[in-house]
Amino acid sequence: MQLKHKVGVVALALMAAPLAACGSSDSASAGGNSAFQDHLKDRGPITYVQGKDNSGVVQPLLDKWNAAHPDEKVTLKEQTDEADQQHDDLVRNLDAKNADYDVMSVDVVWTAEFAAKGYLQPLEGDLAIDTNGMLQPTIDSGTYNDKLYAAPMSSDGGLLYYRSDLVKSPPKTWSEMMDDCSIAKQHHMDCYAGQFQKYEGLTVNASEAINGAGGSIVGDDGKTPTVDSPEAAKGLDQLVQAYSDGNVPKAAITYTEEEGRIAFEQGKLLFLRNWPYCYSLASTEDSSKVKGKFDVAPLPGADGVGASSLGGHNLAISAYSDNKATAIDFIKYMESEEAQKFALEKGSLAPVISSLYQDPALTKKYGYLPTLLTSIQNAVPRPITPFYPAVTKAIQDNAYSAMKGEISSQEAVKNMSDAIKSASSGS
C-alpha cells in the first residue's frame, strides 16, 4: 500500500508542477552590455515590435519606408494590446538575447528598467539623434542615468473633459472644480471621475493629485522617495475627500479609461480626466450624447494648471540587433514631422514635435491640440526608475486603501515612501 501512495503522490506532484515553473525565466545579464559595441554600422532587414496596431497607423508607414529601402525592409511584429503582456514579451525576448527584436516600441515607464538591464542600445555616437524641436518631457522619459536610450515617438497627457453646455468656463484649480460640483447636483449628474480602479491608471491619477498639489513621488535620482510630505498627503487627500463626499461617484473606484469615457458620453459626468483619444470618440460616436456639448481644458492643480502624468511610447534599439545602422535610420524616419503628422491624423497619437501643436491646419481639425500641449509641457513623468513595477504597486495599493477610507492620506504617503524605499533597495 505504501508504494501505491507514493505513486499517487508523485502523479499529483507532476500535476501541480507547472505552478512552480512560472518563475523559471532567466535573470537579466550583467550591466554595461558588451553587445553595445556590436553591429553599429551594419545594415539589413529589421523587425519592428510594438503592441497591436489597432488604428492601422504603422503598416502604411512601413510600406512607404520599405518602398524606399528595398535592402533594409522593416517587418512589423505585433504583440497583444495589453500593456503588461507587451512588457513581459519584450523582457522574455531581450533576456534571451533574441536578435529578431531590432526596434521596439517601449512604454515611457519601462525605459529605465530595460536600460538598467542592458537591453537597450544607448543612442549616442553613431546612433545619436537630433532631439531639437521635441517636447522636453518626452526626451526626459527616454533618458536614464543622463543617457538617451529611447527616442520619443508618441506622447500623451491628461485632459479635463468638461460639459461646456453646463459650465461656462472650465475650472482652473481643484477647489474651483469642487465648487462647480453643485452644477452637477442641479442636473442630477455625477461630478468628477478619473481612473481609480487599482491598476496603472490609479498610479497616473494619484500621481497627478500629488504632483498637482506641489508634492512629488521620488527625487531627481528617480529612486529616493519624497512622497512622505504634507503637500503629497494634501494632494492625495483632495481625491480621498472628493470620493468620500460623493463628488466622485462610488462606482468610479471601478473605472478604467473606458468606463469613465462611457459614463461621460452618456451624460452622467460633468468632469472627466482622460487621455486625448476620447475627444474624437465623444464627438463622433453614435452612442455619444454629448456631441458638441463638451470641451477640454488642462487638468486643474492647486493654484493653476495641474501636473499631468506623461504617457506615450518611445522607440528603442535592442542591444542584440544585428543591423543597428538601419534601426536608427528607421527611428529617425518614424520621428520625422511627416510620420508624426500621419500618426496624429490616422491614429490620434500625440506628436512629440512641438511645432505640430501649433500647425493651424491641424489645430483646426483637432481642437484639443493646444490644450494637450499645455498639459504635456506641465507634465511630470511617472518615476523613472528601474524598479517601476514595484513603485507603481506601492502607489496603487496605498492610494486605493486611502480612497476606500481604510487608511488616512498621511499613512498612505508614509507607506508609499517605505514601500518605494524597500523596492529601490532591491529587496
Next chain:
Amino acid sequence: MAVEQTTPTIDDADTEPRKTGRRARPARREQLDPHQSRRAALLIAPTIALLLIVIGYPVARAVWMSFQQDQSLDPATQMFVPGGFAGLDNYKHWLLQQCGDATCAPGTTAAGFWEVVWITVFFAVVSVAIELVLGFWFAIIMNGKFRGRGLLRAAVLVPWAIPTAVTAKLWYFIFAYDGIANHLLGTHIVWFSDKWAARAAIIVSDVWKTTPFMALLILAGLQLISSEIYEAAKVDGASAWQRFTSITLPLVKPALMVALLFRTLDVLRMYDLPAIMTGGGAGDGNDTSTLSILVVQEVRSNFNSAAALSTLTFLFVFLVAFMFIRFLGANVVDDGGRKR
C-alpha cells in the same frame, strides 16, 4: 458486491498516470522475465525523459533560483548586476515579511503574503463546497430517466466549455455597477469595490463555470451503481434518505474524491477570474488577490523572489493534495487493493 463496484468507478474517473501504476503493475511484475522488463524500461524511457525535461527541469530550476539573490543596481553604472547566493532570504522575505532589515511596508508584494494565503484558502473552501453540493444535485437530476436528458447533459456542459477569461469578462459585465445583477436585485452595490461583494461575485462566477465539471464526474460515478442494489434496498424497506446515505454516497465516494481533489487543486491556483474581474483589488486593495496573482505581480520585478513564492505555492498545493490522498482518499485506494 457493493465494494466490487467501486473499482471501475475510480479508474474510470481517474485519468492520471497513477492508475496504471497502481492497478497494472503488481499483476505484470510477476510475469515479466528480466529480458522483458529491460524492454519495458526501454519503452517507457522516452516518456520519462520527456517528463524530466518538461516538468523536472523547470521545478528544479525554480527551486535553485529561489535560493539566489535578485539582481541589484551597481551604484557606479546604475546598471543591474546579478545577485549571489541568498540562502533562505527569499523565503524569509515572504514568510516573515522581511524587506531588507525592516518589515515590509504596505504596498510591497510581500506585505500581503499571509492575507493572500487566507484568501486563496477561503476561495478554495467556499467555492468547492458550493460546487460539490450543486454538482451532486445536478448529477442526480441528470442520472434520472426523462425526456431531453441528452440535451440537458449537453447544456450543462456549456459553462465549462467557455474559456475562463471569457467567463470572467461575462460576469464582470453582469456585476458592473450598471449591470444586470444590480438591476435584477434592485440594489446599488459597487460589486468590485466592497470586499465581500467582490469575493461573492468571484465565487459565483467560479461556481457557475465549474459546477458542470463536478456534476459530470459525479454522474460518471452514479452511473456505475447498478439499479439492482437500489431495488434490493427498496424491497428491504430502506427509505430514500437511507438509500442515499448507505448506497449512493459510499459507492460514489471514489468519483467524488477525485472531483474534489481536482477542483481544490484548481482553485488553489486560481488566477484568471480575480485577475480579470477585480485585478486582485477590492476592500483594502488586495482583498481578492490569490497566490497566483501575487506570483505574477512579483515576477515583473524580481524573478528570484518570485521563484521562492512559486516554490512555496507549489509546496502548499502539494501538501493539500497529499492530505487528500492520505486522509480522505486513502480508504479508496486501500479498499480497492484489499479486495483484489
